[in-house]
Amino acid sequence: MEIMNGKATLGDKKISIAIMSSFVVLTSQYLVLIYFNLMETTAGSMIQLFSKLIVGFFYVVALPTVLKRNKMFFFITYFIGIVIYATNYFVFTENWIHLNDTLFPFFFTSLPTFIYIYSLEDKNILMNIMRKTSVVVFFICLFVAILIFLENNTVGEYSMSLSYYTLLPLIFFLNDLFNKFNIVKLFFVVVSTVVILALGSRGAILCVLIFIILKLLFQLKKLTYTKFFIYSVLAIIIIFSVFFIDDILQLSYEFLSNNFGIKSRTLRLFQEESLHLSQRDVIYKNVLHEIAKHPIIGLGVAGDRNYAGAVYVHNILLEIIAHFGVLIGCLLLFTLLFMIIFALKTQDLTRRDLIIIWLCLGLVPLFVSSSYLIELNFWVLLGLVVQNIKFRKY
Numbered sequence: 001m002e003i004m005n006g007k008a009t010l011g012d013k014k015i016s017i018a019i020m021s022s023f024v025v026l027t028s029q030y031l032v033l034i035y036f037n038l039m040e041t042t043a044g045s046m047i048q049l050f051s052k053l054i055v056g057f058f059y060v061v062a063l064p065t066v067l068k069r070n071k072m073f074f075f076i077t078y079f080i081g082i083v084i085y086a087t088n089y090f091v092f093t094e095n096w097i098h099l100n101d102t103l104f105p106f107f108f109t110s111l112p113t114f115i116y117i118y119s120l121e122d123k124n125i126l127m128n129i130m131r132k133t134s135v136v137v138f139f140i141c142l143f144v145a146i147l148i149f150l151e152n153n154t155v156g157e158y159s160m161s162l163s164y165y166t167l168l169p170l171i172f173f174l175n176d177l178f179n180k181f182n183i184v185k186l187f188f189v190v191v192s193t194v195v196i197l198a199l200g201s202r203g204a205i206l207c208v209l210i211f212i213i214l215k216l217l218f219q220l221k222k223l224t225y226t227k228f229f230i231y232s233v234l235a236i237i238i239i240f241s242v243f244f245i246d247d248i249l250q251l252s253y254e255f256l257s258n259n260f261g262i263k264s265r266t267l268r269l270f271q272e273e274s275l276h277l278s279q280r281d282v283i284y285k286n287v288l289h290e291i292a293k294h295p296i297i298g299l300g301v302a303g304d305r306n307y308a309g310a311v312y313v314h315n316i317l318l319e320i321i322a323h324f325g326v327l328i329g330c331l332l333l334f335t336l337l338f339m340i341i342f343a344l345k346t347q348d349l350t351r352r353d354l355i356i357i358w359l360c361l362g363l364v365p366l367f368v369s370s371s372y373l374i375e376l377n378f379w380v381l382l383g384l385v386v387q388n389i390k391f392r393k394y
Helices: 002-035 042-091 093-119 123-149 160-179 183-199 202-222 225-243 245-260 265-271 280-293 303-307 316-344 349-367 376-393
Strands: none
Touching: 002 042, 002 093, 002 123, 002 160, 042 093, 093 303, 093 376, 123 160, 123 183, 123 349, 160 183, 160 202, 160 349, 183 202, 202 349, 280 303, 280 316, 303 316, 316 349, 316 376, 349 376
């Protein structure tokens, strides 16, 4: 029995490391590209290819464990994915270029991630690997931020990649803070927030706000006097900040600009009276106009790219409806919503924390950026909620 438990633990470690390896490898890759100014160069492309091979190696190492546990689920999932893509190649010939672009990340990153998470047996092992990964990613992002603050390197006006890399340690340690106060974790949270505000994008801030709201909703059910005091102080600070938000934003912007030469795009956009959508409103209108022309069958998988300026529509709701039509698209979205709500109602606190964390890492960003076809974090969330249905059933 001990030998069997040991093998299960080793298998879960392999799966967890495979899933989290992309965070460490991609953040390290980002540091190298920034430090040596290799962005959009041939050498930079080679480094990116090498990074993918490293992540692929960890996935291959964990593959035997996954196949041993869920071989049938593995083949059924891939069969469904192949049928969907083959059908779209046949019906939506105008989408071939974009289908080809998403083919590799979907079948070699997204689907494997979904199956690997579904095959995980010990959630605590995943949580421990996430903690170690968050620490490593934090210090890499901090080093990048220091380089930029010292004006040794630049990321341009802002860096969406840096903000979403930093989001992992921020949300993970914020979750720990909600569960138990710790000064070191508070340091991680504060520094990560500063990095995102100074150098990142508003989408990451939205993820943090959604996370705080979700945690508070569940924390209030087991409210103690200490937590009530802490929440009251936080509420007072937030209310005070709202009244003086313009002054706070202006002072923060001037401090970064005058002392470090950083003109924070996020802080500047927050000061604007009108909502700045970075041309997303134009993309939304174009895609909605085309959906109205083809409400039944939609535009096909990756079809939104034809009407969004060769990029995705930057909104998972519109993207899924565009890909599958209004009827099937809405059915898929309601099914996803139902599964997430069902998963959040679990009494297993660790499992719930995992779902909340990955909800804010994998789903919330898709309302303003990226695509569900290529977003690894979304498929981690999907694997967790589907696995939760199996867990609750047993």
